[in-house]
Amino acid sequence: EAQVTQNPRYLITVTGKKLTVTCSQNMNHEYMSWYRQDPGLGLRQIYYSMNVEVTDKGDVPEGYKVSRKEKRNFPLILESPSPNQTSLYFCASSLSGRAYSGRASPLHFGNGTRLTVT
Amino acid sequence: AQKVTQAQTEISVVEKEDVTLDCVYETRDTTYYLFWYKQPPSGELVFLIRRNSFDEQNEISGRYSWNFQKSTSSFNFTITASQVVDSAVYFCALSESLNYGGSQGNLIFGKGTKLSVKP
Numbered sequence: 001e002a003q004v005t006q007n008p009r010y011l012i013t014v015t016g017k018k019l020t021v022t023c024s025q026n027m028n029h030e031y032m033s034w035y036r037q038d039p040g041l042g043l044r045q046i047y048y049s050m051n052v053e054v055t056d057k058g059d060v061p062e063g064y065k066v067s068r069k070e071k072r073n074f075p076l077i078l079e080s081p082s083p084n085q086t087s088l089y090f091c092a093s094s095l096s097g098r099a100y101s102g103r104a105s106p107l108h109f110g111n112g113t114r115l116t117v118t
Numbered sequence: 119a120q121k122v123t124q125a126q127t128e129i130s131v132v133e134k135e136d137v138t139l140d141c142v143y144e145t146r147d148t149t150y151y152l153f154w155y156k157q158p159p160s161g162e163l164v165f166l167i168r169r170n171s172f173d174e175q176n177e178i179s180g181r182y183s184w185n186f187q188k189s190t191s192s193f194n195f196t197i198t199a200s201q202v203v204d205s206a207v208y209f210c211a212l213s214e215s216l217n218y219g220g221s222q223g224n225l226i227f228g229k230g231t232k233l234s235v236k237p
Contacts, residue, residue, distance in 0.1 A: 048224060
């Protein structure tokens with residue numbers, strides 16, 4: 001089954017304790033991205049990756065790191081989490097991050113990771 | 119800069135009513151792509167539709183229809199004869215083309231409209 005898998009679904013941690021949220025897709029998608037969703041702010045992009053070893057900042061990258069060593073995986077790393085990073089996080093992938101021949105690929109989303117930093 | 123505005127934060131209707139969710143966008147690009155996503159109470163995000171800027175034909179899919187008007191930069195979403203299962207947060211999103219060499223492929227989301235359909 002084609003899917004984007006995020007783990008864990010729920011995570012409670014303390015300020016400063018490094019954590020990683022994993023994301024894996026089995027659709028051979030080139031493009032992967034991380035979003036955070038906060039009440040009243042909608043979805044905001046943290047980082048994205050156009051392909052292996054190609055990553056770039058989104059709108060709210062501060063406090064986050066990513067890596068794309070393999071096509072299928074795109075982990076989100078919080079080196080020193082803070083309470084303002086408490087949020088619902090979504091990983092997403094699409095066939096391509098570029099629009100070719102008048103088509104832009106839709107995003108396939110994971111089920112989300114609810115992170116609480118105390 | 120690109121921007122998506124969903125002015126309706128929350129809408130509440132009674133089952134079988136028709137409801138329209140508004141989406142207004144801003145972009146410098148002449149070629150761009152518009153999307154609608156649904157987020158039901160279970161939390162996942164589900165792709166509903168994609169529309170190219172050069173195709174202004176409206177689309178209907180069952181009880182769902184989309185009205186794209188370039189002249190007013192709007193891409194509104196109508197649910198006909200709403201059902202309780204339509205209760206969700208709906209997001210409109212914009213993706214620009216490669217013309218300005220900027221954030222290719224990035225989707226800019228609106229803040230979402232929470233739709234509650236009561237029995």
